[in-house]
Amino acid sequence: MGCTSCATGADGQPKGCKNNGTCGSDGCNKLTVFDWLSNMSLPGDMKPFDGVEVRFKNGRKDFFKVPEELSLSISDTVATEASPGHDIGIVTLTGELVRVQMKKKKVTPDTNTLPKIYRKATQKDIDIWQKARDREADVQKRSREIAIRLGLKMKISDIEFQGDASKAIFYYTAEERVDFRELIKEFARTFNTRIEMKQVGFRQEAARLGGIGSCGRELCCSTWLTDFRSVSTSAARYQQLSLNPQKLAGQCGKLKCCLNYELDTYLEALKDFPKTDVKLQTEKGVAVCQKIDIFKGLLWYSYVKEGMNWHQLKAEKVNEIIALNKKGKKVASIEEYIEDVVTPSEKELFSNVVGQDSLTRFDQPKRSKGKRRNKKRKNSNNTRNRNRNQKKNA
Incomplete structure (x- = not known):
């Protein structure tokens, strides 16, 4: 997101309004709410909602009551009631969406209990601020x-x-x-x-200070993330990540918030997988799980006495063996359930979709010097023969 002042500077570098979220158009703040009701008029018998949302520094927002004689619009700088004195903020939302936001924030939509807006900020107020x-x-x-x-x-x-x-x-x-x-x-x-x-908290501090994450992008908490949910090490275990605190920790020193982004997808995929602590009972011996691959749907098992020899099984086959074990039956060996997994070749993995084999396909091929000389000789001989024939005919 960028405001109208965040233009491009010299050499294509972003100029930036350098207001740190207090620009006039309110486009540099992650808590900006789009007013999709701005172009719609209210019914004739309905009065406009007399509450507004005002933003202060650090993304701090609050709701205020607007006096009847005062007309406000988004990006207006106003003087609000504070304890003690008054505070200066920027109006970020007006109209019926303020009522929706109050319900979302679990605030009673009764404007009589809200603090008041005194006036639009004068130049003296802005200078002091x-x-x-x-x-x-x-x-x-x-x-x-x-x-x-x-x-x-x-x-x-x-x-x-x-x-x-x-x-x-x-x-x-x-x-x-x-x-x-x-x-x-x-x-x-x-x-x-x-x-x-x-x-x-440390997460809120990192959100205010900002920075660049290990992914190379700006921190999620300082751009769009507003609610900070707790992240546990079990999220890393479900996604088969190594429990390395240096890689899993963000700039706040806590576990990265992005560990929760794909956690639900992994949990849904693991429903089809058997539990890794379940042992397979076979006549050859007891087999234990050594490793799983969620994306390919594969598990690797080894016998207790042969821990170095791993056998690759599909999740469906393992579930069949476990179902037989629950009925009191033992399979002969896990080798019977091994299927050959066809690994795609490099050409199949990286296929030429567009049909472009070379970047230089439009370039004219270079001709060797010998071919050029032969072509020149042929052309000169042809011209000589043509001239001789013309003289004989004359």
């Missing part, structure tokens, strides 16, 4: 130095000033409980403002 935002980088650096000096095991990841610069919210991450009473006193004396501390 911009000056406060310009201070955030310096305040973050100094606050980290104070936390290190006090010996607190915490990381201050971001700072957010309120629109009127009367309060600053410090977002931090910590693995243990932190006693920051002395830290708040130090912050209040140093920055001369009201202090609020908010602890966020």
Whole structure:
């Protein structure tokens, strides 16, 4: 997603609006909701919904009541009610979709209980808000130095000033409980403002900071992912992945969220597979499972006394053997159920679909110098013979 200001710069490089999600068209934010009812008019006996959705820094959103005398549209900068003072935000959604979003977020769609919007932000409000935002980088650096000096095991990841610069919210991450009473006193004396501390998870921190994942793409949590579900190591086991924490962990230090993307497909495919802890009873001996291949539907079994000799079986054949074992019958050996699996050749795997054999098929072939000389001699001889015949006829 990109706003109208995110044009292309020199040499095809993205210019970017550099507003970090607070651009006027609201196209640089992952929490943007498309208003598909914008071109539709309400029935004559129905009043427009008097609530709007307003977004602040870091993707923080809230719902507010609009006064009757105020008309708002998407991307308007407004001054909203806050405690204390007021805050500055950008309207991201209006109309009936706000009611739908409130139900989705489990908020009572009663605008009388919502905080109010005071007015559209004036130029003075925007100037104060911009000056406060310009201070955030310096305040973050100094606050980290104070936390290190006090010996607190915490990381201050971001700072957010309120629109009127009367309060600053410090977002931090910590693995243990932190006693920051002395830290708040130090912050209040140093920055001369009201202090609020908010602890966020490591996934939320990575979502705000952003970055590039091991896949080469921008992090999912910083582009489109909004709900962070728990990821367990069983998701990696079901997908036959090696339990290497360096490969399975994301930039937040937790297991990657993408481990859950294909988990349901793997679980559905594993329904046709027998359990790996079930042993096959044969007259030759007991066979145990060594390896499975979900994509090809194959399992590898070996006898207990011959652990190095693996035998490849299809999932259907293994289920047949297990069904016979449950009836109290033993098969002669697992070798009887082995089927030859035809492996496709390289030409079949990488077939020429378009019928293009060579990239240089349109180039004219180079002729050797000998052929050129012979052609020139033939042409010269033909012209000589033609001239002689003309002279004789004359």
